[in-house]
Amino acid sequence: METRSLGKWFEVTIPESWNEVTIEEVFRSKWKVPKKLTHSFRTEKKALINGNPANWNANLSSGTKLQLLLFEEVPFEIEPSYLDVPVLYEDDHLIVFNKPPFISTHPNEPDETGTLANAAAYYLLSKGEIRNIRHIHRLDRDTSGAIIFSKHSLAGSLMDMMLEKREIKRTYLALVQGQLHQKKGIINEPIGRDRHHPVRRRVSATGQDAITHYQVLKSYSSKKFTAIKCWLDTGRTHQIRVHLSHIGHPLVGDILYGGLPLFDRQALHAAKLEFIHPLTLEKIVCHAPFLDNPPIFSGISLEEI
Incomplete structure (x- = not known):
């Protein structure tokens, strides 16, 4: 899939497999985006074709450019708080963190801080990205390793579907x-x-x-x-x-x-994560180095996982 980011917009060059498919069908059948989220993209005019307002029911042609408004600022729903957490993978849509042990994935109370989700929000804020970052799956408080967060609602929706269909191998x-x-x-x-x-x-x-x-x-x-x-x-x-x-x-x-x-x-x-990126179709493989000192898993190499 040929894609690129253009400011607040994400651009997809329509592939042959989408030829004569409508944007409505891409959202409903290809990506299986929830109706409410699809409706917001449609009514708020967050989809363009070659820079012009899109007709959601017109057939797409391979080679044309579909632009989606994905990277606008969205207020954090969680309080950012600093915690040094290694990043294993990041692009405009997703982040994979290497979660340390002894912290929760997300707050269990509205005013709780010190969780991985709080640290993820702080990490984005420090880069000037105001996004509603959200975890895709969880790890127990005392379990360490790789965990995925989405940076925007479309990526979150697509990753949720992949998790449900068991297309993310952990x-x-x-x-x-x-x-x-x-x-x-x-x-x-x-x-x-x-x-x-x-x-x-x-x-x-x-x-x-x-x-x-x-x-x-x-x-x-x-x-x-x-x-x-x-x-x-x-x-x-x-x-x-x-x-x-x-x-x-x-x-x-x-x-x-x-x-x-x-x-x-x-x-x-959680030593390894594997999935096909839902928006770029790249194969993503993340290995999470051990964080314990002294080490728990002595004599084991990540290459064996």
Whole structure:
């Protein structure tokens, strides 16, 4: 896809695959943008063809230029606050941060600060970008690693759809207790709330479907630990932690699910993110370097993930 940014506008050169397709069909069928957001683009005249007001029901021709108003200032819905967080990838539409442990992804109370979302807003503000930045997915407070934020509503909508369709691959690194006898495995067990605990989840026949894949990377026989990588077909709260505890191999440091308190957090790191950029169609791959000092995942290279 040939694209470029022009001030507040994002320009797409209409590809052959969009020939004789209308803008309405691009938003509804190609991108599957929610009706409310599509309506705002249409009524507020945020779409142009070759610099002129667009006819949303006219067929597009390959090679023509579609301009979309994406980069206007939008007041922050969250208070910016400083926190030094590494950036793994950034363009005009998305940012991937390497989240440190011990901070929440977003505020749980209106006046809460010190979260990754507050830091993301501050980061944009420091660059002079006033955008309604928003997280696409979450990581537990004590889990570190790669996490995606959108800079504008269209990118957020497209990434939400990709997440729902499982088109964003997230690979985690975990250190679990014991030696796994199978080098690869799939844990397919539904997860629900634990009615005896306000935070904890558990495997439950009445819970939501949850599927976790894992592969052994390294065994530490002397320490009785195993380093594994995991990837998910679903995104349930605490999914990896619950599933691995359920099969008798809780995460080291995960006291909530039976792990030994050898670290000050559960040994879980979102090490890799892969997706096709929804607006440029580029293949994006992000590796998140380890942040713990001293390190938790000794002897593991990101190239193995």
